[in-house]
Amino acid sequence: QLQESGPGRLKSSETLSLMCSVSGGSISSENYYWGWIRQPPGKGLEWIGNIYDRRSTHYNPSLKSRVTIDVDTSKNQFSLTLSSVTAADTAVYYCATGGYYLDSTGYSPDAFDMWGQGTTVTVSS
Amino acid sequence: QSALTQPASVSGSPGQSITISCTGTSSDIGNYNLVSWYQQYPGQAPKLMLFDVSNRPSGVSFRFSGSKSGNTASLTISGLQAEDEADYYCSSFTSSTTVVFGGGTKLTVL
Numbered sequence: 001q002l003q004e005s006g007p008g009r010l011k012s013s014e015t016l017s018l019m020c021s022v023s024g025g026s027i028s029s030e031n032y033y034w035g036w037i038r039q040p041p042g043k044g045l046e047w048i049g050n051i052y053d054r055r056s057t058h059y060n061p062s063l064k065s066r067v068t069i070d071v072d073t074s075k076n077q078f079s080l081t082l083s084s085v086t087a088a089d090t091a092v093y094y095c096a097t098g099g100y101y102l103d104s105t106g107y108s109p110d111a112f113d114m115w116g117q118g119t120t121v122t123v124s125s
Numbered sequence: 126q127s128a129l130t131q132p133a134s135v136s137g138s139p140g141q142s143i144t145i146s147c148t149g150t151s152s153d154i155g156n157y158n159l160v161s162w163y164q165q166y167p168g169q170a171p172k173l174m175l176f177d178v179s180n181r182p183s184g185v186s187f188r189f190s191g192s193k194s195g196n197t198a199s200l201t202i203s204g205l206q207a208e209d210e211a212d213y214y215c216s217s218f219t220s221s222t223t224v225v226f227g228g229g230t231k232l233t234v235l
Contacts, residue, residue, distance in 0.1 A: 047224040058224075061221070062126070110159055
């Protein structure tokens with residue numbers, strides 16, 4: 001299971017930090033990636049990024065300059081850091097996981113087969 | 126990156142079949158079979174319904190099926206039931222090593 005945690009509210013220009021706790025399995029499991037997706041109020045899903053093998057990352061180009069995803073194996077958690085937030089970053093943030101393929105072209109993630117329940121983040125001015 | 130294109134809404138009567146399309150490009154759906162579909166009820170997290178175009182995870186009804194032709198993937202729900210009323214999202218891996226979602230389709234069971 002996955003469970004998100006973090007501040008529900010923050011102000012513009014601050015840095016958002018969210019954690020996703022993994023239970024029932026190890027975050028060091030092979031062939032699993034760990035990702036973040038968000039959903040603004042009343043809107044669709046937006047992929048934020050994935051981390052593979054605890055070090056390689058793929059990020060949404062529109063967020064890449066502000067996003068960091070990292071893994072803490074000692075706590076069996078992974079994190080999302082989003083800097084310089086604005087009201088446009090207000091959303092429900094989900095953590096999720098799935099399997100991936102690795103070949104000469106790099107990492108190819110399969111579907112998100114497990115999701116956290118989501119955590120609401122509100123950015124105010 | 127541009128979102129995949131889905132119809133904003135579809136509807137059908139109980140027992141009927143409906144199909145939701147998801148159109149991308151040769152850089153995503155057209156080049157990979159890493160296409161998945163998610164069901165989302167209001168206030169809940171998305172649930173995986175299909176992966177790798179047409180594979181159902183354990184526990185997902187056989188009434189859900191998927192296909193792909195060129196740059197377009199499709200989700201078909203047969204024998205429509207009231208409980209199928211939800212939002213549906215498609216997703217694909219892309220040649221830019223990113224993941225892209227569709228804008229979502231609201232399914233109404235009449």
